[in-house]
Amino acid sequence: MTTVDDRVRPELGPGGLFIAGRWRERAERRDVIDPSTGDVVTTVAEATADDVNDAVAAARAAFDDGPWARTPGRERARVLHRVADLIRSRADELVATESVDVGKPVTLCRAVDVETIAEQYEYYSALAQSLDGATRQIPIPSHAYTAREPLGVVGAITPFNFPLILSSSKIAPALATGNAIVHKPAEDTPLSALLMAEILTEAGVPAGVINVVTGSGAVAGDALLRHPGVDKIAFTGSTKVGRYAAQVAGESLKPITLELGGNAAHIIFEDADLDKAIGATIKAFVFNSGQFCMAGPRLLVAEPLYDTVLGILAQAVPGVPVGDPFDESTVVGPMAGERHLAKAQEYIALARAEGARVVAGGERLDSPGFYLQPTVLAGLPADSRVIQEEIFGPVLTVQSFRDEEEAIALANSTPYGLAAGLQTENVARAHGVAARLHAGIVWVNDWAMLDPAIPFGGVKQSGHGREYGPEALDAYTRTKSVVISLA
Incomplete structure (x- = not known):
């Protein structure tokens, strides 16, 4: 950390893409602006559609062939709890990064944003251990039961205003339920997403389970929305863009949750x-x-x-x-x-x-x-x-x-x-x-x-689906029924 004009600021190096557990550089870069000064503080990689393809392929391989989806909930819970511990141990770094990226006061960043995401991972680490189905009594001679399974590859698209909170509100339940993720953060405020990729990996999330592609919504975001290898979209943003996202997802009947605009x-x-x-x-x-x-x-x-x-x-x-x-x-x-x-x-x-x-x-x-x-x-x-x-x-x-x-x-x-x-x-x-x-x-x-225990989400043009609470797990799982004949 360095002190500049009596303000503690993070040392920000150029940010790359995080795909399959590795950093990838790109010649095309995007400036990151400090809103408190208007100055460029660093640059991040500008992902192409090919980069998104690679990120989805990495997530697909991690889900289909890797251990995460088949890891017992109790083991996934231990990893998520380590994430929470690392968030708190690196709180100063997260606070400074979020503040310089978004313009948030450091006092609010520490008390609200950083503590909230630590609590999110703790909360969903507990729920990861309680995912189960139910046996069903039916008149035919059989043993019938339901099971909750992860969806697969989740495309998470998040906005500029609460980068840490609104990404973790998707990533934590998606990981708790065994999914793999490609995260496209807002083009204006991408820095904490890259830092969280480090933290998740350090905590033990396997390579390919979390991938981060920075860049524009028009290129990287659209490629993620349209990709046939993505099983579900979790989107937070404006109502205008949310309508477009829903339309694109609807073309392939891809499930989507939308947390959109408000005017309370x-x-x-x-x-x-x-x-x-x-x-x-x-x-x-x-x-x-x-x-x-x-x-x-x-x-x-x-x-x-x-x-x-x-x-x-x-x-x-x-x-x-x-x-x-x-x-x-x-x-x-x-x-x-x-x-x-x-x-x-x-x-x-x-x-x-x-x-x-x-x-x-x-x-x-x-x-x-x-x-x-x-x-x-x-x-x-x-x-x-x-x-x-x-x-x-x-x-x-x-x-x-x-x-x-x-x-x-x-x-x-x-x-x-x-x-x-x-x-x-x-x-x-x-x-x-x-x-x-x-x-x-x-x-x-x-x-x-x-x-994290209280669900929120919209009605009317504020979207549909719920984040937080056990209700969020419904967005990242599907129910399978199994009926075994006893005749």
Whole structure:
């Protein structure tokens, strides 16, 4: 590790492709940008379709002929537990790499991203030991039972905003169930995927079981989607690209899980604890610079509290520490890249054109890097694109509602359904409203309460399938029935 301008930064060498347990170099390279400075920090290999073919072939051979799929669950569990141990022992390296790659504050990287993936591998190491089927009683003279088997080769395609968490949420259950994997990380943030390939191999994952191909979605991602040797796709990304991925997978009837965009509503009822509600509101829209598919960018406030809440936000939001992700006091770092910042700025400009009141923020910081002030907007019509579409930045819109029915209608009014939340001291209301919100996960009196044991996923245009929990194992196994005649 080196110290640069009082910031601890990783020593980043050029990244290669990881195929069949070996590193492969490529003359074609892609720059990796530090979002906090805009500087190039390293380069990674740009995979071709031929590289993807080789990675799939390595995974195919590892699954068909190698030991992993036939390794007892208890042995796979030991390997996954070693992965968790290595993640914690190399936490400083993972934190620094993720921070310089994505722009995440180091404090959040350590407490959230790195600890979460260690817990993911621990959780699925436990589940790897409990995969079993069931005997079935049927009237014909036979012994009948079911068995759960791995699918084969999994193509994992992951986004830029949570590289560690959203890749491990696929890789850990896929490994626990005996599959082989080809991972295509986001082209903007590939570094931690390469580091995790090292860690998985060191822990004892056999050669070919984990392969990483860096490069563009248009070339490497598309080749992985279309490859006939891939048995299942696990995709997290935008709804637009998810539709394309589903279409391509459908051409070969390949199973696919899709964790897509979100535009969650966060409802503050009149009986809410306002201190808790404001804290959760700010966390819900500034966490990871708003680059969070389960962020809470739409705040719905009961009319009697509306002006009070706007006044509190106007005072509190400008005080949220924005700055260098390697400064441990930073809460909000830069956005992950120039195009992500530009998209958020376009929505703020559209809101201004539609007559929105800018309650807080609204400007790019006058400093190197891709920083945007946390922004609060009020006075927009319910059908505004700024409210209906996913901004994916630290931008909060605030609307009022008259009663519970209107709150639920507004919350469900967008095409998305990944997450939702509400603030109330009324337990009956909490259960009743949660049941009527169109979302895969609902939080009450806080935000982003996540754990590997709690499944999440979308409805409507937020996708289908579930990650986390024992439910995730269904996406990486198939059930086989065996009936043995006793006649």
